[in-house]
Every structure is written in structure tokens, then in C-alpha cells.
Amino acid sequence: MNLNAWQIYKRLLSYLKPYLGFFLLSIFGYILYALTQTAFAVLMERIVAEMDAPSASAYIYLPLAIISITVARGVGGFIGTYCLDRVAFSIVNELRGQIFSSILQLPRQKYLQHDSGHYLAILIYNVEQVTAATTSAVRTLIREGATVIGLIGYLFYLNWQLSLLFFAASPFIALVISYASKRFRRLAKNMQNSVADITHRATESLQGNEVVKTYGGYDSELLKFQQASEDFKRQSLKMTVTASLNSPIVQFLVSSALALLVFVALYPGLMQPMAASEFIAFLITAGLIAKPLRALTEINGPLQRGITAAKSVFEVIDFSGEKDTGSIDISRAAGKLEFKNVNFSYAEELVLKDINFTVNAGETVALVGRSGSGKSTLANLLPRFFDLSSGEILLDEVPLQQYKLDSLREQIGIVNQQVVLFADSIKANIAYGSLSAKSDAQVQQALEIANASEFVEKLPQGIETQLSEKGLMLSGGQRQRLAIARAVLKDAPVLILDEATSALDNHSERYIQQALERVMQNRTTLVIAHRLSTVKNADIILVMDNGEIVERGNHQQLLQQNGLYAQLYQQGFEEESAVSESCETNS
Ligand SMILES: Nc1ncnc2c1ncn2[C@@H]1O[C@H](COP(=O)(O)OP(=O)(O)O)[C@@H](O)[C@H]1O
Ligand SMILES: [Mg+2]
Structure with missing residues (x-):
């Protein structure tokens, strides 16, 4: 508006x-x-x-x-x-x-x-x-x-006569003042921009400190900062000049007007004494x-x-918030998912084209495909982060938008690549939001299932340990396991795992792999992975390319088709299965 x-x-x-x-x-x-x-x-x-x-x-x-x-x-x-x-x-x-x-x-x-x-x-x-x-x-x-x-x-x-005379002089005063205030405003705006520039330079250099150091950005960063700072100095000085000239000039004009008054009042015979x-x-x-x-x-x-x-x-x-017009409150969904002719676009171009598939309650569907093929987008449609362009998604035979938004999201646990941790205790991070009523024992159990209790116990205050900003004191794998524990505690009938193990080393990945397999039992799981052994065991594998499902079936069938899946498998799944097999022998 x-x-x-x-x-x-x-x-x-x-x-x-x-x-x-x-x-x-x-x-x-x-x-x-x-x-x-x-x-x-x-x-x-x-x-x-x-x-x-x-x-x-x-x-x-x-x-x-x-x-x-x-x-x-x-x-x-x-x-x-x-x-x-x-x-x-x-x-x-x-x-x-x-x-x-x-x-x-x-x-x-x-x-x-x-x-x-x-x-x-x-x-x-x-x-x-x-x-x-x-x-x-x-x-x-x-x-x-x-x-x-x-x-x-x-x-x-x-x-009244002298008053009129006095006010005759006022337009001049007003002129000076209005010039000065216009200049002030312009300078103030410039200064705001300079400050923004300085902050921008500083934060960028602070956040990108590692890049600045390793790529030799010291000189150029310093130069850019000095320029911004220099600019601020110039603007400030101009402001001072305007400010300090302004009032003597106004005073001069006012006193000229007063002088005129004195002249008129004292000039013989000009006015009534x-x-x-x-x-x-x-x-x-x-x-x-x-x-x-x-x-x-x-x-x-x-x-x-x-x-x-x-x-x-x-x-x-x-801003209008999210559309929440549904009326159905479910306590716990069974977890059957169905995509019917789903199309979706962020802007103009379709990112998902005519997606059709069904997952029965408790089954696992794996999405495989090159990066950018639309896997995360598809997963984000389930909690209704975005609304469909056309088509329907059903949970337990009911279109998603007929559920109350809160109720729908209650049914879904998500673990993805970007783990979000708050500056709070580990416990508060696991038992977050609507989970805050969960007991310590339940939190401990969730950590156990997520293979996280071992490292949490080693922390100085256990689950009461305060995480620093964004949990940066933890390794990627540890943060990932906390995110899994959060999903475990939520115990939702539908689980989304979006590259939950990417960018992890083999050792942590093995732990997380185990944790995930435990969590996936008895729920409908949508798992996205480039190189995950879970893909092999999924009930259905959907191979996505450019927003479309190009192949579907189980591992054996897809390998026999010798298409995109087989190609992806050659490229990445081999080393992955080697890791998971060694994991199985170890445990
Ligand atoms: N928020 C967004 N706005 C616009 N385009 C997006 C957005 N997120 C993803 N895309 C585009 O949608 C396509 C699919 O992205 P994504 O679902 O993240 O792929 P994947 O998870 O398979 O790597 C890509 O072309 C990407 O550039
Ligand atoms: Mg993705």
C-alpha cells in the first residue's frame, strides 16, 4: 500500500x-x-x-x-x-x-x-x-x-508602526535561514551516507576477515575505509562551516533591523516620542x-x-503475513503425502514442473539430482514456506492449505544444511518453541538418538551449556547433530532431511548417518542427498532434473535404466556407500 x-x-x-x-x-x-x-x-x-x-x-x-x-x-x-x-x-x-x-x-x-x-x-x-x-x-x-x-x-x-517596520526586514532573515537549513539537510543526508559507508566497510572487513587476510586484501580494504572516513570528515567540516556562519549572519541581520528601529525612533520628528x-x-x-x-x-x-x-x-x-485460511486441526497426521500436478515458480520461470508422486505413511522418498534441480524448493512446499503456482499437495488425502498453518507445521520436522542455533543453552536450543515444555530426560534421550549426547556430556555444563552466537564454538558435525536432536524431540510424523550431511567429514557423517536412520523409522521421510546411502534403501527414489522428475523407482530399477541416476551413482554414490559399509562393520 x-x-x-x-x-x-x-x-x-x-x-x-x-x-x-x-x-x-x-x-x-x-x-x-x-x-x-x-x-x-x-x-x-x-x-x-x-x-x-x-x-x-x-x-x-x-x-x-x-x-x-x-x-x-x-x-x-x-x-x-x-x-x-x-x-x-x-x-x-x-x-x-x-x-x-x-x-x-x-x-x-x-x-x-x-x-x-x-x-x-x-x-x-x-x-x-x-x-x-x-x-x-x-x-x-x-x-x-x-x-x-x-x-x-x-x-x-x-x-504597531515600529512593529511593521521591524517585520519588513524579516524576509531577508528568513531567506538566509532557509538557505542554511536546506544546506544542513543536504549535508546531514551526505553524512548519513558516509556513516553507512564506514559501517559497511568495517563490517565487511570484519566478517570477511579470513578472505581479506588470505587473499591479500589489506591494502585495498584500508584504502576504501580511509576514503569513506575522509569523506565523513569533509562533510562534517562543511556542516561546521554552515552552522557557525549561519548564526552570525542571522544575528547581523537582526541587529541591522534593530539599528533601523533605533534610527527611526530617535530621528527627530519622524515618530511620536x-x-x-x-x-x-x-x-x-x-x-x-x-x-x-x-x-x-x-x-x-x-x-x-x-x-x-x-x-x-x-x-x-x-505487510500481509502468511495466508492461513485453513480450518483443520490435526493432532497427529498418519503421514501420507501426495503431489498432484504441482507447478511452482519463484518469479516467472517454473522451477518445478508437473510434479506427481505419492509416499505412503512411514515410507521414505529420496530426491536425487544435480544442484539447482529443484529439490530444496520441492521440500519447502510441504511446510508451506511458499505457495504453489498450480496443482495440489495432500497430506493424509487433504490439501495442505485446508490445515491450519500451525497445525500443519506441527506435523513436520526439518533438518537441513544451514543449522540454526540460538544464543541460549543447548537444552533451550533442542527444546525450542512449542517443545519448551519437554523434560530434561526427553532432551537427553533426543541427544542420545541423535548421537550427540557423547560430546554434549563433555561440555562444561552439559545440556545447560550456553552456546555463543550461532553456536560457533561447535563443529559443523556437532551443530548438525543438535539440529537432528531437535527434530527427534519434535517427533513429527513427516521428516524432511535436506542435505543434512553435506559438507561433513566422513567421521561425523557416519555418526549422523546412524542418527538419521534411527530418526527415519516409523515416519514419512523426504530425504535429499547427493551421496547418501539412505538413497539406496528409500522406498522410492525420484531423480530430478531442471524442475522435473525424470526417473523414478528403487535403486536396482534405476541402475538398470542406466540413465541420469546411474550416472550420478557413478560419480558420487560409490565412495558414499563405502563409507556407510565401513560404518556398518564398525557398529
Ligand atoms: N528464493 C528463491 N528465489 C528465486 N529462485 C530461487 C530461490 N531459491 C532457489 N531458486 C532457484 O530455483 C532453482 C532450484 O533451486 P533449489 O530448489 O535450491 O535446488 P536444489 O535444492 O536442487 O539444489 C534454482 O534454479 C535456484 O536458482
Ligand atoms: Mg538444495
Whole structure:
């Protein structure tokens, strides 16, 4: 959905509703604060007048007035800022929750469209921008707006002719200010880009440290970083120049206007003579007006920033989650799977073409084929990570989309190449999510079946051992076995093994092979492998090429066909079966 600026305003306002009380209170505080400015100008007039002709009570009420004004200013400012920030922080909190919830429910396709940095930036940075920018705009509007109105009113009350004269000079001041703020915005944007560049360079070099070192990237990385850093320095300096020239120029213009006032007021015969106290009050008030006026002219910048940020935030919140219109709740499926004329494409090109096969409950189907032939894609259709382009997939004779999404996913355990481990204890990683109620004994048993208990017991705190970020302290094989343990604990009737053993050394592979064979018993298993002995024992083997099933049958039949399977077998399955045979003799 594409929101225009007005819709975004309205939507932001709707977030304000629950906090309307605090918001009104902050307006009250800021108006009080603003009035003290005018009160100060009036006070100056009174002081000078009383100096001229003291009244009996002046020595009491003037000092009291000074203190009251200051106290009122402090109280007003505090109430205004506290209440407004309270509203702002509450809204950030609420928006963050909504963004995160939306991100968790994103369809897989959406994750693939952007890198995770995109969503992180929205969650962390943009959301702050929304309130920081709009809050500062609102603060300025109320506080400086009320100040300016009060001061202008007082000016006209004192002498309307001089006021008009003074305001004749203001367009020049406005011009300087608007030039400076445009430049500011451009520089601020440049600086943001520079910072992004610096971070980008640094993270890339940190993450790719090994490549940088082994391929001699030191000099080029250093050079690129220095360029980015140098660029930031230049932008910062330009910012300083603009900032430090801006205010003397504005001050010069304001004082020129004031000089003109003094000239006109004092030039003989040009104006009605004013009381000294009023003239001084006039000059002071005119001087006071410059700053809030300037703040008001700069209100648009942050407001625009806020609107832009809000737009990206709302876009994420508005993402539609996964389609979940099914109504069937199954406690435990038997596990019969059926693909009927299934076609699928990520974008335009069909990645799966007319897939048809059936697996009975408890059977194993193996997918074999070159990389890129569509095996993982086919497996990802079962938990409905993606929706079909056409055709049907049935679980226990019922189309997948008729099940509730949660209920469907309950039925499926997955172990794939990329093991996901969280920075938590081993136990929490195995008994994750809906498995969190499982007992320690059940976790231990799952580790046992997954051939993982041996190494877990050697860890300092056993299953309570905390894994570092992404479990990097473990070897690939160990991580893989933890992933298997997680699937074992889930004990789902359908199991997907997507190259669960690729990229492992023979020793770990043997362990994992054993573990997998135990896990596959009594469930429907879809196993994807280049070089797995399980393929030989599968009830059906489907050979995929370019999105199609080109051969099917059991090991013997396929070898006799002497087609693609036989070819793949020659290339890779031989060494693999040698490994598994030695494994069998060992155990
Ligand atoms: N998320 C995706 N978006 C677009 N194309 C994809 C995506 N994932 C895989 N593909 C493409 O789909 C085809 C099948 O990929 P995949 O199922 O991963 O193959 P396999 O698992 O057999 O190696 C490949 O051509 C691949 O480039
Ligand atoms: Mg794959």
C-alpha cells in the first residue's frame, strides 16, 4: 500500500489517541513556558518604568515577579518535555512491537527480497526517527509558536508602526535561514551516507576477515575505509562551516533591523516620542523574537524526516503475513503425502514442473539430482514456506492449505544444511518453541538418538551449556547433530532431511548417518542427498532434473535404466556407500 503524506499524518495521530491526556498536558506546559518569554519582556518594561518613577510596592513585586517567571518557565518546560517524551517513547514501544510481530510473520518470499539489515534499520533506526523527528517538530510548533505569538502581540501593543517596520526586514532573515537549513539537510543526508559507508566497510572487513587476510586484501580494504572516513570528515567540516556562519549572519541581520528601529525612533520628528521603558521593552522583545522565529522556519525538515521514516515503518507493519485460511486441526497426521500436478515458480520461470508422486505413511522418498534441480524448493512446499503456482499437495488425502498453518507445521520436522542455533543453552536450543515444555530426560534421550549426547556430556555444563552466537564454538558435525536432536524431540510424523550431511567429514557423517536412520523409522521421510546411502534403501527414489522428475523407482530399477541416476551413482554414490559399509562393520 502506498500512503500519501496526509494519510501518514492521520495514522500517526491515531497512535496518539491513548496518550491524549499526556499530550494535552505537554501542550499546557509548553504554552506556560512560552508565556514566560512575553512576561519577561513586560517585566523589563516595568523595571525601567519603576526606575524612572518608583511606586511604593515596586521593591517587593518586581523581585517576586522575577522569581515567579523563572519558576513558571522551569515548571512549564519540565511538564512539556516530560509529557511529550512519555508519549513519544510509548509510541516507539508500540510501533516496535508491531514491526517485530510483522517481521516474524513475513512470508519467506519477503525475507528474500531484502537483506536483514533493511528490516533491522527500520526496527531500530527508522522507528526512532519517526518520533524523534515528529516530536521535535511538535515541540517547536507549540513552544516556539506560542512564544512568537505572545511576543508579536506585545510588540504591536507597544507600537504597531515600529512593529511593521521591524517585520519588513524579516524576509531577508528568513531567506538566509532557509538557505542554511536546506544546506544542513543536504549535508546531514551526505553524512548519513558516509556513516553507512564506514559501517559497511568495517563490517565487511570484519566478517570477511579470513578472505581479506588470505587473499591479500589489506591494502585495498584500508584504502576504501580511509576514503569513506575522509569523506565523513569533509562533510562534517562543511556542516561546521554552515552552522557557525549561519548564526552570525542571522544575528547581523537582526541587529541591522534593530539599528533601523533605533534610527527611526530617535530621528527627530519622524515618530511620536515613546516612553523610555516602552522603547527598551520593544527592542528587547524584537531581539527575543529572532530565535523562536528561526526555530519555526526549520520545522519542516524534521517533519519531513519523520514522515519518510513513518512511511517505511507503516509499510512493514502493513505487510500481509502468511495466508492461513485453513480450518483443520490435526493432532497427529498418519503421514501420507501426495503431489498432484504441482507447478511452482519463484518469479516467472517454473522451477518445478508437473510434479506427481505419492509416499505412503512411514515410507521414505529420496530426491536425487544435480544442484539447482529443484529439490530444496520441492521440500519447502510441504511446510508451506511458499505457495504453489498450480496443482495440489495432500497430506493424509487433504490439501495442505485446508490445515491450519500451525497445525500443519506441527506435523513436520526439518533438518537441513544451514543449522540454526540460538544464543541460549543447548537444552533451550533442542527444546525450542512449542517443545519448551519437554523434560530434561526427553532432551537427553533426543541427544542420545541423535548421537550427540557423547560430546554434549563433555561440555562444561552439559545440556545447560550456553552456546555463543550461532553456536560457533561447535563443529559443523556437532551443530548438525543438535539440529537432528531437535527434530527427534519434535517427533513429527513427516521428516524432511535436506542435505543434512553435506559438507561433513566422513567421521561425523557416519555418526549422523546412524542418527538419521534411527530418526527415519516409523515416519514419512523426504530425504535429499547427493551421496547418501539412505538413497539406496528409500522406498522410492525420484531423480530430478531442471524442475522435473525424470526417473523414478528403487535403486536396482534405476541402475538398470542406466540413465541420469546411474550416472550420478557413478560419480558420487560409490565412495558414499563405502563409507556407510565401513560404518556398518564398525557398529
Ligand atoms: N528464493 C528463491 N528465489 C528465486 N529462485 C530461487 C530461490 N531459491 C532457489 N531458486 C532457484 O530455483 C532453482 C532450484 O533451486 P533449489 O530448489 O535450491 O535446488 P536444489 O535444492 O536442487 O539444489 C534454482 O534454479 C535456484 O536458482
Ligand atoms: Mg538444495
